[in-house]
Amino acid sequence: YELIVSLTGEIDKETGYVYDLGILRNIIKSEIEDCFDHKNLNIEVPEFKTLNPTAENICVVTYNKLRKHLPQQLDLEIVLYETPRNFVSYSGK
Numbered sequence: 001y002e003l004i005v006s007l008t009g010e011i012d013k014e015t016g017y018v019y020d021l022g023i024l025r026n027i028i029k030s031e032i033e034d035c036f037d038h039k040n041l042n043i044e045v046p047e048f049k050t051l052n053p054t055a056e057n058i059c060v061v062t063y064n065k066l067r068k069h070l071p072q073q074l075d076l077e078i079v080l081y082e083t084p085r086n087f088v089s090y091s092g093k
Contacts, residue, residue, distance in 0.1 A: 001055075001058070001080055001081060001082060002080070002081040003028070003032065003062065003078070003079070003080055003081075004078070004079040004080075004081075005024065005028060005066065005076070005077075005078060006076070006077040006078075006079070007019050007024070007070065007074045007075065007076060008074065008075040008077075009071075009073055009074040009075060010073070018074065019070070019071070019074060024070075027066060027069045027070075028066070031065045031066060031069065032062055032065060032066070035065075036058075041053035041058070047061045047065075048061075055080050055082050055086070055087070055088045056088050056090075058080055059078050059079075059080045059088045059089065059090040060090050062078050062080065062090075063076060063078045063090050063091075063092060066078070067092065075091065076091065076092065077089060077090070077091040078090050078091070
């Protein structure tokens with residue numbers, strides 16, 4: 001899988017960032033990579049004990065896990081590639 005996390009919002013006048021990418025990278029690592037990477041999703045990941053880990057469901061779960069750590073004024077979109085031609089996206093709608 002390849003994960004793309006997109007944040008959209010106003011650029012902070014002091015920092016010049018929409019959001020600090022170092023902070024975002026750490027959130028992705030702790031909330032997604034450490035929880036999902038090299039795991040049997042059906043067995044080892046609580047979110048998928050009763051939810052089929054399709055690309056669509058992984059995308060939605062990823063969105064929900066990241067959303068709670070990000071400022072609400074930022075728009076979040078998750079794109080998850082299974083292959084270069086097969087991907088899903090979710091933006092909370």
